[in-house]
Amino acid sequence: MTTTPYETDHYQPSGFGQSDEGLLSPDAAIDAELNGDLEADEPDTDLDGIDDESGAGNSKAKASAKPSRGLFRRVAAKTIEVQGASDTVRALAAAQLGCSDEVIDLTTSIMAAGRMSTSPLGDIEAIQDAIKQDPFSVGITATALGRARLKVIWTLLHTLGTVGTPTPPASDVKAGMAVAKAVNDLSEDNQFELIAAAELLKRS
Numbered sequence: 001m002t003t004t005p006y007e008t009d010h011y012q013p014s015g016f017g018q019s020d021e022g023l024l025s026p027d028a029a030i031d032a033e034l035n036g037d038l039e040a041d042e043p044d045t046d047l048d049g050i051d052d053e054s055g056a057g058n059s060k061a062k063a064s065a066k067p068s069r070g071l072f073r074r075v076a077a078k079t080i081e082v083q084g085a086s087d088t089v090r091a092l093a094a095a096q097l098g099c100s101d102e103v104i105d106l107t108t109s110i111m112a113a114g115r116m117s118t119s120p121l122g123d124i125e126a127i128q129d130a131i132k133q134d135p136f137s138v139g140i141t142a143t144a145l146g147r148a149r150l151k152v153i154w155t156l157l158h159t160l161g162t163v164g165t166p167t168p169p170a171s172d173v174k175a176g177m178a179v180a181k182a183v184n185d186l187s188e189d190n191q192f193e194l195i196a197a198a199e200l201l202k203r204s
Contacts (some may be wrong), residue, residue: 074204079107085200088159092197095155096120111203120152121198127183142183143176150175157182160190 082090083103094101099109123145130141142150154168154175162182168175186194 075107075111078110078203079103082107082110082200085196086193088193089196089200091159092156092193093200095159096152096197096201110201113201113203119198120149120156121194123149123153124156124183124186124194127180131180131184138180138184139173139177141176142180143172145176147172147175150179153179153183156194160186160193162186162190 082093085093087101090101090103090106093110094106097106097109097113099105126145127138127142130138134141145153150168150172154163155166157163157179158166162185163178169178
């Protein structure tokens with residue numbers, strides 16, 4: 001029986017479905033809603049600009065804005081969700097946002113984060129597909145992601161304990177090969193934790 005450097009004859013499906021793709025990208029709709037969640041209060045008036053000659057007052061309308069109750073509800077709900085997540089899931093989410101896994105800090109970072117242009121979960125799935133479809137070129141697939149994306153994946157793998165050092169090898173080729181091997185070694189529990197972290201990063 002032919003084996004590969006990653007023992008692909010023992011490969012188990014990742015458990016990631018099509019519906020899980022892009023889980024690490026916050027909803028675009030929330031961006032629009034957050035921008036539109038400011039309600040104008042009734043305008044206030046003051047008597048600035050009194051004309052020295054006529055004594056007539058020119059009122060100026062001032063509209064103040066405040067967050068809506070809906071936004072407060074979403075923040076409160078996300079705080080409860082973050083508080084109920086496991087330590088590992090919070091650590092995975094925090095690693096992607098560059099913040100601490102403390103509940104308030106993580107919740108604030110999630111709600112304030114912009115949309116991510118790439119998904120670490122999607123990159124991991126791409127590597128898993130390469131392991132299954134073309135295992136001998138999986139190192140090339142991983143290396144082609146580029147240094148920045150490999151570092152994000154490496155941070156997640158280190159959080160899960162599947163790589164031993166906090167930073168990847170200096171060589172991109174070695175980093176790609178090491179990432180591919182570590183991704184192949186992910187357990188089913190690891191995969192569920194990655195999906196849970198992706199869900200936690202959603203703002204709604």
